[in-house]
Amino acid sequence: MKYVRILRDGLPCWGVVEGDRVRTLREAPYESVVYDGGAEKLAECTLLPPCTPSKIVCVGKNYYDHAVEMNEGIPEHPILFLKGPNTLNRHEGAVHAPSFVQRLDYEGELAFVIRKRAKDVLAADWREYILGCTCLNDVTARDVQKGDVQWTRGKSMDGFAPVGPWVTDEVDPADLKLETRLNEQVVQSGRTSQFMTSVPNMLAFITAAMTLEPGDVVSTGTPAGIGPMKPGDVVEVEIEGIGVLRSYIK
Numbered sequence: 001m002k003y004v005r006i007l008r009d010g011l012p013c014w015g016v017v018e019g020d021r022v023r024t025l026r027e028a029p030y031e032s033v034v035y036d037g038g039a040e041k042l043a044e045c046t047l048l049p050p051c052t053p054s055k056i057v058c059v060g061k062n063y064y065d066h067a068v069e070m071n072e073g074i075p076e077h078p079i080l081f082l083k084g085p086n087t088l089n090r091h092e093g094a095v096h097a098p099s100f101v102q103r104l105d106y107e108g109e110l111a112f113v114i115r116k117r118a119k120d121v122l123a124a125d126w127r128e129y130i131l132g133c134t135c136l137n138d139v140t141a142r143d144v145q146k147g148d149v150q151w152t153r154g155k156s157m158d159g160f161a162p163v164g165p166w167v168t169d170e171v172d173p174a175d176l177k178l179e180t181r182l183n184e185q186v187v188q189s190g191r192t193s194q195f196m197t198s199v200p201n202m203l204a205f206i207t208a209a210m211t212l213e214p215g216d217v218v219s220t221g222t223p224a225g226i227g228p229m230k231p232g233d234v235v236e237v238e239i240e241g242i243g244v245l246r247s248y249i250k
Contacts, residue, residue, distance in 0.1 A: 001033070001168065001169055002016065002067050002166045002170070003015070003017075003132060003167045003168070004016070004017055004022060004045070004047055004048075004053075004166040005047070005051075006022060006024075006040060006045040006046060006047060006048060007045070007048065008038070008040065008044040012048055014027065014028050015028060015040070015188050017042060018118065018168060019170075020043065021039050021041055021101075022039065022040045022045055023038070024038040024039065024040065028052065028215065029150065030131060030214035030215065031116075043137065046090075047090055047091045047092065047165050047166070047221050049088045049090050049162075049164060050134055050164055050166050050167045051088075051113045051167065051211035052215035053113075053213075053215050054083075054085065054213050054215070054216055055083075055084070055216055055217075056082065056083040056087065056088075056111075056161055056208055056217040056218075056219060056220040057106055057212070057216065057217070057218045057219070058080065058081050058082070058083060058155070059079065059080060059218070059219065059221045060075075060078075060079040060221065061074070061079055061196075061221065062192065062195050062196050062221025062222075063074050063077065063194050063195065065190070065194070066224045067196075069224045069225075069226070073248075074196075077197075078205050078206075080206065080209075081151045081152070081155060083160065083161050083219075085147075085157055086139045086156070086158050087157070087158065087159065087160040087161035088159075088163060089139075089159040089161060089162040090164060091165040091246060092246055092247075093159070093162055093247060093248070094159070094250045095137075095159055095160070095162065095248070095250065096159065097141060098157060100144075101141040101143065101144060101157075103228050104139065104141060104249070105139070105141075105142045105228055106188075106228050106235045107138035107139070107140060107190050107222035108135070108137060108179070108222055108237035109135075109220055109221060110136070110173060110178060110219075110220045110235070111129050111132045111135070111193055111217050111218060111219040111220065112133045112218050112220070114131065114213065114215065114216040115128075115131035116128070116129055117211060117214065118203065118207045119207050120207055121204055121207040122134060122204060122250055123198075123201050123203070123204040124200070125204075126204070129212075130199075131167055132167040132169035133167065133168065133171055133173050133176075133209045133239070134163055134164060134168070134242060135163070135237045135242055135245035136161060136163050136217070136219045136237070136245070137162045137245060137247055138155070138160075138222060139159075139160040139161065139162070140155055141153070141155075141224075142228070149208040152175065161219075162237075162245055164245050165240075165243050165244070166180070166208055166243065168223045168241070169242065171240070171241035173199045173220075174192065174193060175191055176192045176239055176240045176241060177189075177239070178190050178191065178192065178223060178238070178240075179239075180225065180238075181235070181236040182233060182234075182235055183233055183234055184236075186188070187199055187225050188224070188225035188226070188231060189223065189225070190223030190224070194223065195220065195221065197207050197248065199220065202218065202220065203218070204232075227245060228230070231249055231250055232249065234246065234248055235248070
């Protein structure tokens with residue numbers, strides 16, 4: 001299934017994409033899928049971020065080539081940082097950095113959404129806890145990130161986590177092609193098979209330290225090719241079997 005959140009009569013509503021329409025749901029699909037009898041034309045829907053996280057857990061330097069390009073060493077275990085719910089942004093949304101930011105970067109990533117409370121998850125049981133996968137752009141104020149002792153400010157400004165267009169359970173995250181395009185030019189290309197830490201092991205590592213709640217998001221890291229964006233740019237993150245997440249830089 002492809003799960004979406006849309007605006008219906010000015011309010012958020014969950015739905016399932018079926019062809020060119022969205023069948024709407026009575027509630028979030030974390031526990032079960034319960035249709036409410038409504039349907040909307042997909043082309044006429046405003047898509048919202050397909051998640052309701054209390055936190056977004058991000059994995060840094062999960063591709064070897066990206067770790068090399070950052071010139072900060074190869075981590076011995078996954079490097080985690082958080083983005084707050086204030087960073088959520090939608091497909092076709094605008095990304096705007098505060099005026100003091102001198103360099104704004106894209107980072108195309110595969111993300112997954114948690115379906116049920118997860119603590120001390122065994123890697124072998126990972127599928128039970130994941131609703132599905134989606135695209136995420138880990139927007140980063142690079143100059144701020146490098147200037148601060150830690151990454152929170154540079155990673156967690158308002159709107160710095162476009163997510164979407166939907167969450168799907170129809171893909172296996174083990175080997176998916178990821179491509180980021182800046183103004184239609186390919187700037188990042190990789191496969192999730194290049195992860196240094198796989199999704200099952202990533203979930204086990206994270207939940208050994210913290211509880212993940214339904215709707216939380218885990219973003220799995222970006223391949224090499226990160227670079228700057230400027231107002232007027234269009235950034236697309238496309239992942240095989242999922243779709244295209246598009247953002248407009250303002």
